[in-house]
Amino acid sequence: MSVGIRHDDLRRRNRAMVISAVRRAGQPSRTEIAATTGLSHSTISAISADLIQEGILSESKATEPTALKRGRPQIGLALNPEAAAVLTVVLSLNFLSVAVIDYAGQVVAEEQLRLDTLVMPRDELIGECLAIVRRRLHDPDLDVGSVARIAMGIQGITDTHSRVMLWSPITPLTDIPFADILEKEFGIPATMENDCNMMAVALQWRDPERYRDDFIAILLSHGIGMGLVLKGALFTGTHSSGGEFGHMIHRPGGALCRCGRRGCVEAYAGNYAIWRSAMGISEDAAPTDVGDADMRALAAKARQQDGPEREAYRRAGEALGFGLGSLFALIDPAPVAMVGVSAAAFDLIEPALREAIAQTAGGQHSESISFDTEPNELPLIREGCAMRALTFVDQEIFAPGGQARTGTVGKNVA
Amino acid sequence: MSVGIRHDDLRRRNRAMVISAVRRAGQPSRTEIAATTGLSHSTISAISADLIQEGILSESKATEPTALKRGRPQIGLALNPEAAAVLTVVLSLNFLSVAVIDYAGQVVAEEQLRLDTLVMPRDELIGECLAIVRRRLHDPDLDVGSVARIAMGIQGITDTHSRVMLWSPITPLTDIPFADILEKEFGIPATMENDCNMMAVALQWRDPERYRDDFIAILLSHGIGMGLVLKGALFTGTHSSGGEFGHMIHRPGGALCRCGRRGCVEAYAGNYAIWRSAMGISEDAAPTDVGDADMRALAAKARQQDGPEREAYRRAGEALGFGLGSLFALIDPAPVAMVGVSAAAFDLIEPALREAIAQTAGGQHSESISFDTEPNELPLIREGCAMRALTFVDQEIFAPGGQARTGTVGKNVA
DNA sequence: GGTATTTTTTTCGGCGTCCGCAATAAATAA
DNA sequence: TTATTTATTGCGGACGCCGAAAAAAATACC
Numbered sequence: 065m066s067v068g069i070r071h072d073d074l075r076r077r078n079r080a081m082v083i084s085a086v087r088r089a090g091q092p093s094r095t096e097i098a099a100t101t102g103l104s105h106s107t108i109s110a111i112s113a114d115l116i117q118e119g120i121l122s123e124s125k126a127t128e129p130t131a132l133k134r135g136r137p138q139i140g141l142a143l144n145p146e147a148a149a150v151l152t153v154v155l156s157l158n159f160l161s162v163a164v165i166d167y168a169g170q171v172v173a174e175e176q177l178r179l180d181t182l183v184m185p186r187d188e189l190i191g192e193c194l195a196i197v198r199r200r201l202h203d204p205d206l207d208v209g210s211v212a213r214i215a216m217g218i219q220g221i222t223d224t225h226s227r228v229m230l231w232s233p234i235t236p237l238t239d240i241p242f243a244d245i246l247e248k249e250f251g252i253p254a255t256m257e258n259d260c261n262m263m264a265v266a267l268q269w270r271d272p273e274r275y276r277d278d279f280i281a282i283l284l285s286h287g288i289g290m291g292l293v294l295k296g297a298l299f300t301g302t303h304s305s306g307g308e309f310g311h312m313i314h315r316p317g318g319a320l321c322r323c324g325r326r327g328c329v330e331a332y333a334g335n336y337a338i339w340r341s342a343m344g345i346s347e348d349a350a351p352t353d354v355g356d357a358d359m360r361a362l363a364a365k366a367r368q369q370d371g372p373e374r375e376a377y378r379r380a381g382e383a384l385g386f387g388l389g390s391l392f393a394l395i396d397p398a399p400v401a402m403v404g405v406s407a408a409a410f411d412l413i414e415p416a417l418r419e420a421i422a423q424t425a426g427g428q429h430s431e432s433i434s435f436d437t438e439p440n441e442l443p444l445i446r447e448g449c450a451m452r453a454l455t456f457v458d459q460e461i462f463a464p465g466g467q468a469r470t471g472t473v474g475k476n477v478a
Numbered sequence: 479m480s481v482g483i484r485h486d487d488l489r490r491r492n493r494a495m496v497i498s499a500v501r502r503a504g505q506p507s508r509t510e511i512a513a514t515t516g517l518s519h520s521t522i523s524a525i526s527a528d529l530i531q532e533g534i535l536s537e538s539k540a541t542e543p544t545a546l547k548r549g550r551p552q553i554g555l556a557l558n559p560e561a562a563a564v565l566t567v568v569l570s571l572n573f574l575s576v577a578v579i580d581y582a583g584q585v586v587a588e589e590q591l592r593l594d595t596l597v598m599p600r601d602e603l604i605g606e607c608l609a610i611v612r613r614r615l616h617d618p619d620l621d622v623g624s625v626a627r628i629a630m631g632i633q634g635i636t637d638t639h640s641r642v643m644l645w646s647p648i649t650p651l652t653d654i655p656f657a658d659i660l661e662k663e664f665g666i667p668a669t670m671e672n673d674c675n676m677m678a679v680a681l682q683w684r685d686p687e688r689y690r691d692d693f694i695a696i697l698l699s700h701g702i703g704m705g706l707v708l709k710g711a712l713f714t715g716t717h718s719s720g721g722e723f724g725h726m727i728h729r730p731g732g733a734l735c736r737c738g739r740r741g742c743v744e745a746y747a748g749n750y751a752i753w754r755s756a757m758g759i760s761e762d763a764a765p766t767d768v769g770d771a772d773m774r775a776l777a778a779k780a781r782q783q784d785g786p787e788r789e790a791y792r793r794a795g796e797a798l799g800f801g802l803g804s805l806f807a808l809i810d811p812a813p814v815a816m817v818g819v820s821a822a823a824f825d826l827i828e829p830a831l832r833e834a835i836a837q838t839a840g841g842q843h844s845e846s847i848s849f850d851t852e853p854n855e856l857p858l859i860r861e862g863c864a865m866r867a868l869t870f871v872d873q874e875i876f877a878p879g880g881q882a883r884t885g886t887v888g889k890n891v892a
Numbered sequence: 893g894g895t896a897t898t899t900t901t902t903t904c905g906g907c908g909t910c911c912g913c914a915a916t917a918a919a920t921a922a
Numbered sequence: 923t924t925a926t927t928t929a930t931t932g933c934g935g936a937c938g939c940c941g942a943a944a945a946a947a948a949t950a951c952c
Contacts, residue, residue, distance in 0.1 A: 068495045068515035069488055071910040074938060081482045095900060101482035104940050109902060135899025136947040278716040292808075294716070301810035302692040302708070311839030312804035315730065316796070325837055382730070390726035390804060394706075396715035423739055425725035485939040488909060509929060518911050523931055549928025550918040 075111075078103060082111050083120065083458045086141050087169075088272075091124050093138030112141060120147045120167075120461055143168045148461065150453035151252075153197060153216040154445050156259070157181060157234045157286070161442070162196050164206065165450045167457070173206055175199065181234045189235060193242070194249050201250065212460070214246050214254035215453035217262045217445045219289070222305040226255040230304060233287050233322065253460075255452070258305035259283070261298055262448025263441060264291030267401055269451050274436070278398040280391070282309065282384075283441055284406035284413075286353070287322060288330040294395060310334065312390060314383045319347035332383030333413075335359050335406060341376035342366075356405045363409035377412035384413065385420025385427075392426020392433075401436045408439040489525075492517060496525050497534065497872045500555050501583075502686075505538050507552030526555055534561045534581075534875055557582045562875065564867035565666075567611060567630040568859050570673070571595060571648045571700070575856070576610050578620065579864045581871065587620055589613060595648045603649060607656070608663050615664060626874065628660050628668035629867035631676045631859045633703070636719040640669040644718060647701050647736065667874075669866070672719035673697070675712055676862025677855060678705030681815055683865050688850070692812040694805070696723065696798075697855055698820035698827075700767065701736060702744040708809060724748065726804060728797045733761035746797030747827075749773050749820060755790035756780075770819045777823035791826035798827065799834025806840020806847075815850045822853040 078101070085097045092100070098108045115121040124142040145168040154161045158181050164173040179192055193216075201211060220232025227243040246254035260283050267275040277296045283289040288310030292299040300306045310330035311323055318327030319337065331337050336351035342362055366373035388400070402410050414435065421427035438444065492515070499511045506514070512522045529535040538556040559582040568575045572595050578587040593606055607630075615625060634646025641657040660668035674697050681689040691710045697703040702724030706713040714720045724744035725737055732741030733751065745751050750765040756776055780787035802814070816824050828849065835847065852858065 068492050068517040068521075069483075069910095070517070071488070071937070074483055074485070074488060074909090078482050078938085093900075102484070103482040105901070106903080106941080107482075107939055110938085113902090132949095133899075134897075134949045136901070138900065301808070302812055303810040306808060306810055308807040308839055311807045313800045313807075313838055316728070316800050316834070316837070323839060325839060328839065386727045386730050391808070393722040393725045393727075394715070394720060394805070394808070396717040396720055398716055420730070423730070424727055425722055425737060425739060425742065483939095485908070488938095492909090507929075519930070520912080520932080521910055523929095524909090527931090546920095547928080548920045548926075550930075552929065 078107065079111055079115065080459060082108065082115065083143075083461075084455070086121060086143055087454070087458065091140030091142050093140055095138060097141070116141075118461075119144055145170060148212040148457050149210065150213045150215065150450060150457060151197065151200060151211050152446055152449035152453060153193060153214065153246075154259075154442065154449060155181070155193065155216065155218045155234065156442065156445075157219070159442075160192060160196060161446065162200050163446060163450070164200055164203075164211065165454070167454065169450065169454060171450075173200055173203060182236070184235065186237050186240070189237065190240065190242075190245060194245070197246065197250065211250075211252055212457045213453040214250070214252050215257055215262075215449040215456075216242050216246065216254065217257045217259050217449045218242070219259045219287070221308070222256050222258045224300050224303055224305070226257055226305075229256055253456070255456070257449060257452060258289075258291070258300075258307075259441070259445050260289035260291035260307065261300070261305060262291070262452065263401075263403055263444045264293050264298060264448070265451055266444040266446075266448035268293060269447065274399055275401070278395070279401065280388075280398055281401045281403055281444075283404045284333065284335075284402055284410075285404035285441065286335045288334055288384075292395075309387060309391065312387050314386055320349065320351070322351040329383045329387040333380040333387075333406075338362065338376045338380050338406070341379055342373040344372060359405050360408070363406075363412060366409070366412050374412065377409060378416040380406075381413035381416030381418075382420045385417040386424060388417070388433075389421045389424025389426045392421070393424065397426055397429060397433045399434050399436070401438060403438045403441045403444060405439060407437040410435065410437045492521065493525055493529065494873055496522065496529065497557075497875075498869070500535060500557055501868070501872060505554030505556050507554055509552060511555070530555075533558055559584060562626040562871050563624065564627045564629065564864060564871060565611065565614060565625050566860055566863035566867060567607060567628065567660075568673075568856065568863060569595070569607065569630065569632045569646075569648065570856065570859075571633070573856075574606060574610060575860065576614050577860060577864070578614055578617075578625065579868070581868065583864065583868060585864075587614055587617060596650070598649065600651050600654070603651065604654065604656075604659060608659070611660065611664065625666055626871045627867040628664070628666050629671055629676075629863040629870075630656050630660065630668065631671045631673050631863045632656070633673045633701070635722070636670050636672045638714050638717055638719070640671055643670055667870070669870070671863060671866060672703075672705070672714075672721075673855070673859050674703035674705035674721065675714070675719060676705070676860075676866065677815075677817055677858040678707050678712060678862070679865055680858040680860075680862035682707060683861065688813055689815070692809070693815065694802075694812055695815045695817055695858075697818045698747065698749075698798075698816055698824075699818035699855065700749045702748055702798075706809075723801060723805065726801050728800055734763065734765070736765040743797045743801040747794035747801075747820075752776065752790045752794050752820070755793055756787040758786060773819050774822070777820075777826060780823070780826050788826065791823060792830040794820070795827035795830030795832075796834045799831040800838060802831070802847075803835045803838025803840045806835070807838065811840055811847045813848050813850070815852060817852045817855045817858060819853060821851040824849065824851045 081101045085100050094108045094112055098105045121141050122144045124140040145166040147167040149164055149166050152163045160179055161176040163171050166172050175196055218229050218232055219234055221230045223230055228241045231238050243254045243256040264281040267281055279293050281291040290307045290309035292307045311328045313327050314329045314332055315327040319331035320326055321328035321331035335354045339354045362373055366377050495515045496511055499514050508522045508526055512519045535555050536558045538554040559580040561581040563578055563580050566577050574593055575590040577585050580586050589610055632643050632646055633648055635644040637644055642655045645652050657668045657670040678695040681695055693707050695705040704721040704723035706721045725742045727741050728743045728746055729741040733745035734740055735742035735745035749768045753768045776787055780791050
């Protein structure tokens with residue numbers, strides 16, 4: 065069972081708390097930190113003195129010119145950008161992108177690459193990933209602190225421990241242990257994250273007001289993915305990254321899904337499904353790849369006039385609505401972010417979606433369920449990976465005596 | 479955000495740890511506790527000395543006659559039954575049952591009552607509950623420590639904070655704040671728990687080997703309910719008790735459900751649905767109450783010969799299978815316990831269930847998903863309530879200076 | 893311009909908790 | 923009877939947090 069708290073863990077945890085408060089709040093003063101953590105001023109003072117001395121935090125003189133308030137002005141504390149750096153790798157369909165981010169969260173270098181992920185053999189795919197990382201790591205122009213962590217994001221399914229890509233739509237290859245491969249090659253702790261989970265993490269940082277304790281990020285793209293945050297923590301399956309919303313069953317025995325099964329939500333709401341339906345192609349036809357431009361054209365046509373295109377979006381909305389209804393039956397309604405190219409066509413999807421959801425148990429307060437859209441998923445995934453890696457570093461730097469969490473664990477610290 | 483750890487919380491938490499270790503392990507020695515908690519022997523020694531001195535624990539001389547081992551024999555620590563007591567109230571269809579349980583978990587008094595829950599007015603229903611509790615609390619024969627906590631269990635939906643019965647199939651009444659009512663009447667902290675959640679809690683205590691970190695308890699009765707444990711903790715919705723598995727959508731626009739909507743899993747697998755189907759009654763017909771005896775007769779007939787009865791169970795299995803498939807798409811497969819009268823007919827349900835699940839994303843390893851059955855739900859619910867109440871007491875007795883958690887919070891400590 | 897006021901941050905003494913190690917206790921093996 | 927093994931307790935030391943007081947750094951007021 066859960067382990068007791070040793071006396072020395074105390075300082076470690078409270079250091080974590082302070083760092084996390086600074087990362088969250090921007091430039092909080094010691095007094096603010098004391099307020100949010102509930103620790104005494106003396107403790108915060110002691111801990112932040114340590115952290116400054118170790119080069120993790122720094123006092124930011126650059127506060128507003130006039131404090132306007134009486135009394136000694138607060139001294140803002142900031143993360144020292146040079147304390148460390150992290151590297152993100154995002155692998156998506158025909159596209160590989162890497163970024164180096166300093167400890168304060170600023171991107172200091174990037175590189176992007178087109179490649180033919182669908183047909184690349186295993187060695188080549190891995191090789192390209194390693195090569196691009198190596199180039200960024202050994203860039204002589206970079207004078208940022210040493211890279212302390214790598215987070216890789218990928219479309220598809222990863223394991224619970226964030227080590228292995230189990231399956232991905234971008235390649236026929238399966239079970240690639242990217243985390244181990246990266247760790248072995250560069251000697252830097254690495255994790256392999258699911259794209260939609262990273263979207264959720266990013267949303268939580270971008271708009272903590274709206275995306276706080278419970279919310280859902282749904283990727284409407286070629287496939288349908290989901291990142292789920294419940295009670296403030298990223299939700300993952302017991303074995304895999306989980307949250308395979310797209311493969312909940314909408315109609316038993318129904319349309320053919322990319323996964324080979326029938327009736328999944330995705331088989332009605334994925335890009336290929338909308339396309340198939342709009343073109344009058346049989347529901348039994350194998351999924352085909354549809355470009356983003358084609359999808360945008362389809363949406364435009366659907367907006368222009370009633371017809372099979374509009375009907376296709378309607379059916380997609382219906383599938384998503386019943387799927388969300390079932391999901392809400394399990395977890396209760398929560399704010400939803402629709403991300404991806406089809407999120408730009410959410411106006412076509414929403415009416416049928418709301419109508420469907422109203423017919424479900426979760427739709428009792430259908431109107432109160434709010435949707436937000438974000439057509440571009442890649443920046444979100446990158447940000448999510450960056451924050452994920454940085455929070456890991458937060459936990460490692462301050463925990464020099466902590467458990468041997470050499471990245472083998474992958475706990476949720478969302 | 480999460481609050482810092484004050485220095486004085488440390489002892490409180492570690493005391494909790496020790497108590498919890500004793501409750502879990504039965505009669506562990508100090509050495510064993512030190513091993514499971516990771517705390518040092520001296521610390522465990524000090525804490526258990528305190529707890530014994532306070533009458534919470536006691537040294538159990540009644541260890542096995544011969545330890546067979548060399549060295550000083552271990553002294554088992556046990557919960558002192560007289561340290562406190564808890565009271566459970568379980569309200570189900572036409573049935574009210576109360577039990578008093580000592581701190582060691584033994585039932586010391588019970589009372590059960592038949593009543594007509596479906597037609598009772600609000601005041602009367604509440605009145606009966608209060609009356610039966612009052613009788614047990616003031617029983618002069620009882621010389622157990624004072625009752626420190628009440629846990630009430632009910633079929634239906636409760637709120638996340640375990641305070642209010644929001645809706646229940648056993649009564650047309652809604653939104654009864656039982657926890658507040660009990661607290662106000664008796665001045666004892668109380669919670670209002672969902673029946674299926676309590677089933678899950680009980681299973682975790684009964685068979686921690688099988689039901690440990692991730693598992694599902696499904697109630698197959700008049701309605702279909704679920705208790706879900708994920709990562710060792712009871713899973714609840716964001717607003718309600720959640721886990722309304724029975725109201726996930728099986729067939730959009732399909733059979734009429736008791737909840738008034740169409741196509742829910744329950745509308746195919748609830749007792750009334752199986753009955754309706756077996757009797758050739760329309761799927762649009764209003765649900766009727768079916769007795770347990772009738773259901774057993776139906777199952778017997780279905781076993782005897784192929785016919786509409788067998789087909790009804792097959793369809794129930796199919797609905798449950800697709801529902802579980804969708805659930806497994808979200809959380810990955812986990813062991814399942816089927817509880818309730820129709821669990822006794824699981825042989826009739828299983829084939830279609832497995833066939834359906836194999837067609838879903840969650841069913842990839844369909845064979846490896848294991849089911850266990852338990853026809854009688856009431857004892858499980860009672861046990862779950864008892865353990866829930868006792869673990870609350872565990873947290874209150876040792877935490878005399880803790881936050882004001884006077885039962886207002888209802889955190890998951892599954 | 894000098895002093896009072898306000899607010900933030902640091903310092904210091906005290907208390908409580910945990911750990912390691914040594915001592916003690918209680919059994920079996922020789 | 924003595925040696926050995928294992929469990930538990932006692933003691934000294936280190937560490938972390940808190941509260942109160944002091945110090946620091948600004949504005950407000952006269």
